[in-house]
Amino acid sequence: xxxxxxxxxxxxxxxxxxxxxxxxxxxxxxxxxxxxxxxxxxxxxxxxxxxxxxxxxxxxxxxxxxxxxxxxxxxxxxxxxxxxxxxxxxxxxxxxxxxxxxxxxxxxxxxxxxxxxxxxxxxxxxxxxxxxxxxxxxxxxxxxxxxxxxxxxxxxxxxxxxxxxxxxxxxxxxxxxxxxxxxxxxxxxxxxxxxxxxxxxxxxxxxxxxxxxxxxxxxxxxxxxxxxxxxxxxxxxxxxxxxxxxxxxxxxxxxxxxxxxxxxxxxxxxxxxxxxxxxxxxxxxxxxxxxxxxxxxxxxxxxxxxxxxxxxxxxxxxxxxxxxxxxxxxxxxxxxxxxxxxxxxxxxxxxxxxxxxxxxxxx
Amino acid sequence: xxxxxxxxxxxxxxxxxxxxxxxxxxxxxxxxxxxxxxxxxxxxxxxxxxxxxxxxxxxxxxxxxxxxxxxxxxxxxxxxxxxxxxxxxxxxxxxxxxxxxxxxxxxxxxxxxxxxxxxxxxxxxxxxxxxxxxxxxxxxxxxxxxxxxxxxxxxxxxxxxxxxxxxxxxxxxxxxxxxxxxxxxxxxxxxxxxxxxxxxxxxxxxxxxxxxxxxxxxxxxxxxxxxxxxxxxxxxxxxxxxxxxxxxxxxxxxxxxxxxxxxxxxxxxxxxxxxxxxxxxxxxxxxxxxxxxxxxxxxxxxxxxxxxxxxxxxxxxxxxxxxxxxxxxxxxxxxxxxxxxxxxxxxxxxxxxxxxxxxxxxx
DNA sequence: GAAAACCGCGTTAACGTTAACGCATTCTAT
DNA sequence: ATAGAATGCGTTAACGTTAACGCGGTTTTC
Numbered sequence: 109x110x111x112x113x114x115x116x117x118x119x120x121x122x123x124x125x126x127x128x129x130x131x132x133x134x135x136x137x138x139x140x141x142x143x144x145x146x147x148x149x150x151x152x153x154x155x156x157x158x159x160x161x162x163x164x165x166x167x168x169x170x171x172x173x174x175x176x177x178x179x180x181x182x183x184x185x186x187x188x189x190x191x192x193x194x195x196x197x198x199x200x201x202x203x204x205x206x207x208x209x210x211x212x213x214x215x216x217x218x219x220x221x222x223x224x225x226x227x228x229x230x231x232x233x234x235x236x237x238x239x240x241x242x243x244x245x246x247x248x249x250x251x252x253x254x255x256x257x258x259x260x261x262x263x264x265x266x267x268x269x270x271x272x273x274x275x276x277x278x279x280x281x282x283x284x285x286x287x288x289x290x291x292x293x294x295x296x297x298x299x300x301x302x303x304x305x306x307x308x309x310x311x312x313x314x315x316x317x318x319x320x321x322x323x324x325x326x327x328x329x330x331x332x333x334x335x336x337x338x339x340x341x342x343x344x345x346x347x348x349x350x351x352x353x354x355x356x357x358x359x360x361x362x363x364x365x366x367x368x369x370x371x372x373x374x375x376x377x378x379x380x381x382x383x384x385x386x387x388x389x390x391x392x393x394x395x396x397x398x399x400x401x402x403x404x405x406x407x408x409x410x411x412x413x414x415x416x417x418x419x420x421x422x423x424x425x426x427x428x429x430x431x432x433x434x435x436x437x438x439x440x441x442x443x444x445x446x447x448x449x450x451x452x453x454x455x456x457x458x459x460x461x462x463x464x465x466x467x468x469x470x471x
Numbered sequence: 472x473x474x475x476x477x478x479x480x481x482x483x484x485x486x487x488x489x490x491x492x493x494x495x496x497x498x499x500x501x502x503x504x505x506x507x508x509x510x511x512x513x514x515x516x517x518x519x520x521x522x523x524x525x526x527x528x529x530x531x532x533x534x535x536x537x538x539x540x541x542x543x544x545x546x547x548x549x550x551x552x553x554x555x556x557x558x559x560x561x562x563x564x565x566x567x568x569x570x571x572x573x574x575x576x577x578x579x580x581x582x583x584x585x586x587x588x589x590x591x592x593x594x595x596x597x598x599x600x601x602x603x604x605x606x607x608x609x610x611x612x613x614x615x616x617x618x619x620x621x622x623x624x625x626x627x628x629x630x631x632x633x634x635x636x637x638x639x640x641x642x643x644x645x646x647x648x649x650x651x652x653x654x655x656x657x658x659x660x661x662x663x664x665x666x667x668x669x670x671x672x673x674x675x676x677x678x679x680x681x682x683x684x685x686x687x688x689x690x691x692x693x694x695x696x697x698x699x700x701x702x703x704x705x706x707x708x709x710x711x712x713x714x715x716x717x718x719x720x721x722x723x724x725x726x727x728x729x730x731x732x733x734x735x736x737x738x739x740x741x742x743x744x745x746x747x748x749x750x751x752x753x754x755x756x757x758x759x760x761x762x763x764x765x766x767x768x769x770x771x772x773x774x775x776x777x778x779x780x781x782x783x784x785x786x787x788x789x790x791x792x793x794x795x796x797x798x799x800x801x802x803x804x805x806x807x808x809x810x811x812x813x814x815x816x817x818x819x820x821x822x823x824x825x826x827x828x829x830x831x832x833x834x
Numbered sequence: 835g836a837a838a839a840c841c842g843c844g845t846t847a848a849c850g851t852t853a854a855c856g857c858a859t860t861c862t863a864t
Numbered sequence: 865a866t867a868g869a870a871t872g873c874g875t876t877a878a879c880g881t882t883a884a885c886g887c888g889g890t891t892t893t894c
Contacts (some may be wrong), residue, residue, distance in 0.1 A: 114568070116880060127844045132882060140842060162568055163526040164880035167849045205477075205525055205795065283814045290813060294657040325813070414806070432568065443777070444814065445806045448653060450688070451646040479850060490874045495852060503872055527850035530879045 115156040123156075124149050135160070162432045172207045173430055175423065176230050177239040180217035186370045186395035188415060189214075189241075192264065195419030196239065203427050210423065217243050227251045235259055237426040239419075242268045245311050260429055264422045265413070266314040274429045277418050279442040281314035284411050285321025285368070287444060288390045289334070291409050292364035293325070295388035300331035301363040304355065307338045308369050318368045318392075335359060342371040352378050364388040373397040376406045394447055402449055412445040478519040486519075487512050498523070525795050535570045536793055538786065539593050540602040543580035549733045549758035551778060552577075552604075555627065558782030559602065566790050573786065580606050590614045598622055600789040602782075605631045608674050625789050627781045629677040637792045640784050642776050642805040644677040648684025648731070650807060651753045651774065652697070655727035656688070658751035658771050663694035664726040667718065670701045671732050681731045681755075698722060705734040715741050727751040736760040739769045757810050765812055775808040 117135070121128045126145060133141050134149045141149075152158070182190035193212065200210040215226035223244050230238075238261035242248060245268055252261070252271050260274045267276040285305075292303055305322050307315060319336055326334040337355055341347040352375065356362075365387055367375050372391020379385060390409045391398060401407045421440050428434045480498070484491045489508060496504050497512045504512075515521070545553035556575065563573045578589035586607050593601075601624035605611060608631055615624070615634050623637045630639040648668075655666055668685050670678060682699055689697040700718055704710040715738065719725075728750055730738050735754020742748060753772045754761065764770045784803050791797045 117882095118880075128881080129844060129846090129883085130842080133843090136882080138883085140840090142842060145842080159568075160882095161530075161880050163530050164849085165882075167524075167526050167530055167851095167879090168881045168883090170849065202791070202797065205522075280814075286813050287811065290811060291657075294654075294660075297657075297660045428565070434565065443806060443808045446809055448650065450649050450653060451643075451807060480852095481850075491851080492853085492874060492876090493872080496873090499852080501853085503870090505872060508872080523852095524850055527879090528852075530849090530881095531851045531853090533879060 114161065115158050117158070117160070120149065120152050120156065120158055123152050159433070166206065166431065170207070172209055173236040173427070174234055175208065175210045175237040175239060175426055176213055176235055177210065177419075177422075178213045178215070178227060178230065179239075179241050180243055181214045182212075184217050186373065186393070186397055188370050188393055188395055191395070191415035192241075192419040195416030195421075196423050197419075198416070199420045199423035199427075203423065206427065206431055208423070208427055208431075220244070220247060223247050224251075232256050232259060237261065237430050239264060239422045239426065240273075241265045242312070242314075245313070260426065262422050262426050264418045265415075266312070268313075275425050275436045275438055275440055277421050277425070277440040277442065278314070279413050279444060281317035282321035282324070284392075284444055285318035285323075285366075286325045287321075287446075288318070288366045288409075288411065289322045289325030291446075292366055292388055292390050293332075295390075295408050296363040299363050301361060302333040302335050302359050303364045303366070304335045304337060304359065304362050305366045305368055306355075306375060307336060308342050308371060309338055309340045310369070315368050322366055322368075335362075342374055345374075348374055349378055352382075356382070356384070362387055364390070367391040369393070370395050370398065372407060372410070373401050376401045380406050399447075399452065402447060403452055405449060408448070410447040412447055414442050414445055418442055477524065478521050480521070480523070483512065483515050483519065483521055486515050522796070529570060529794065533570070535572055536599040536790070537597055538571065538573045538600040538602060538789055539576055539598055540573060540782075540785075541576045541578070541590060541593065542602075542604050543606055544577045545575075547580050549736065549756070549760055551733050551756055551758055554758070554778035555604075555782040558779030558784075559786050560782075561779070562783045562786035562790075566786065569790065569794055571786070571790055571794075583607070583610060586610050587614075595619050595622060600624065600793050602627060602785045602789065603636075604628045605675070605677075608676070623789065623792055625785050627785045628776065628778075629675070631676075638788050638799045638801055638803055640781050640788070640803040640805065641677070642807060644680035645684035645687070647755075647774050647807055648681035648686075648729075649688045650684075650809075651681070651729045651772075652685045652688030654772050654809075655729055655751055655753050656695075658753075659726040662726050664724060665696040665698050665722050666727045666729070667698045667700060667722065667725050668729045668731055669718075669738060670699060671705050671734060672701055672703045673732075678731050685729055685731075698725075705732075705737055708737075711737055712741055715745075719745070719747070725750055727753070730754040732756070733758050733761065735770060735773070736764050739764045743769050762810075762815065765810060766815055768812060771811070773810040775810055777805050777808055781805055 117128050117131050121131045124131065124145070126149070130141055130145060131149055133139065134146050177196055179189050179192065182193055196210060200208060213226050213230060216222035224247070232255060238259060240248065240261050240263050242263055242265060249268055249270055262275050262277065263273045264277040266278045267273065289303070303326065305319055307319055323334050323336070326332050339348065339351045365375065367389070370391065370393035372389065376389050379387060379389065385406055388408050391407060392411050392413065394410050394412045398407060398410055402410055425436050425440065429436050480491050480494050484494045487494065487508070489512070493504055493508060494512055496502065497509050540559055542552050542555065545556050559573060563571060576589050576593055579585035587610070595618060601622060603611065603624050603626050605626060605628060612631055612633055625638050625640065626636045627640040629641045629644070630636065652666070666689065668682055670682055686697050686699070689695050702711065702714045728738065730752070733754065733756035735752065739752050742750060742752065748769055751771050754770060755774050755776065757773050757775045761770060761773055765773055788799050788803065792799050
């Protein structure tokens, strides 16, 4: 398959026996072309697979592409969103020669008002693309549907039904939950008994899927009992401790605990206070607090969603779609990356760039 | 920090009171400029941080950038290199609008002649960048040193001393080995005894580091005995079986086995024939044969080096350096990605794009 | 029935960079 | 002394795309 040079607008014009102006008018639907000529040109464009040269186009247009990221405050979810921002920032820097500009729009993920105020502050006229996390699902969907359909958007972290993103970036939550089960079982040396999964109270679809994956691991295993508990509010010490007390009263000797999101550090800390730090515990996301407890041995495994990678990919794929008009994969998978105590960097590292510097070569 | 538009050559020229031609001559060291003028221009360039617009430059030059990948035959190392090629191919397609072209140069990794013939077939005049794997270290270094120093190159998979690559892409082998130890220990339910690591006979520095990491895990653990064995030739059944027979005579009841490269499938298969499939076994790389045995339960864990990702990154970073003249990180870390039987795709999938489609969302 | 609007198309000037070319001077060699 | 080379600079034509503009010719409007 010989790779041949891309055909130019000038060559199309020559073949059609018209000027480049006419071809351009066809290409951009600017009218003022006879049906006959239009069809001839359209046929040629198709036949030779004409694609406008993105460099020349950009040079001429000098267009700035303005992307917005709409996400929870960077310090919410134990700092998880801040880690996403780092990847976005890096992509923005790399792509700045191509006119990419990014604005960060943050809201309080527990306040509808905050969501709407922030969302509404994004002017559709000035927006060439959106990076979205599937937070506040019902509100988010409503907002997306009232947006001009010309605005492309990508989802990271997961996706939402009834929407048509350019691409979805995210990790398979089912596999993650399954793996959590498997690792928990190993850490408990395959002891029979009850294994708990603590679910935050959340409408998140992918947290549900993590739990399904976890349960799937235990299905058909004789003598093992998975137990799902939903905590109404992980963020406040009182509710959390009460929740855990009840849990431990019901199940005095859990063989392992899986916390299906980043708040695993609160669970581990509470457990530690009750001298129960021997119970294997697995959770999500290498946020600073979790990292500390992993290092101290109070958490056994963390599943990373590679937030910086996701942020980077979100920007890059949006750029590929909007600027280069290239075809984008409908789904960008994120590898399930496991952190144990032993594959953390030895020194306290700048957590900002943690994901980037995570693995070092020996010298 | 207000982001302001990049200054253009025309503006520099105006400020210096000369024509753009003169500025261009300074920028490209084409001479024919008085020292006085040159210095004035150089000062202005520095002051305003002038960077040539990569799009305009490319548009004018219509330059094709020709990169070469010099690697072992794509089916060597159980098909590992072929997986790298897939990532390279994808990057090449994405970057083709920017004039990136890639040629694959393959050699037999066990033949010096093959190496030299292939390496010598790359004409330095036609080469704008190289993708290299640190195979045949001493030869490779010699070849690199006799190359014109103007040719940039990146290493993937690992790196080599005495060279100055643009960047090094690779996984921390020490962490990988350490993790292999940890997981093996868990799979053996922490039973005391001897744990083996099988090392291929290889000059590869990063295989040595994997072993060091593995040994580091066992250090100071009472009652656990790590045992390193080097196999002269993993590729031939006879040598392999003799090697394993000797090993099992010396160590009749190993608690677990770590194979420090992709040939873990041969070990697992031989073990299976001897009815020893209960021994936990961990190895490297999700090549087709390994995938099959993982699926069948004859291998317990595979550490993936994400070859497609590495190939993709190698091309992309080279492009960023050569075409965009952007600053590149000196090291691109590759996450340690673990595959268990359970996080493989259920159906037989096209192994070509395995790494890309690995994780699926539920629908 | 004249003015205005419209149609279908070609021409052209950018966008920023590059390098060939041209044109005076000034220097070098015979 | 003078051809010829070298110096120091400005001018210009690309690269491919875009969109404003212009221009004859037809159709509509009042």
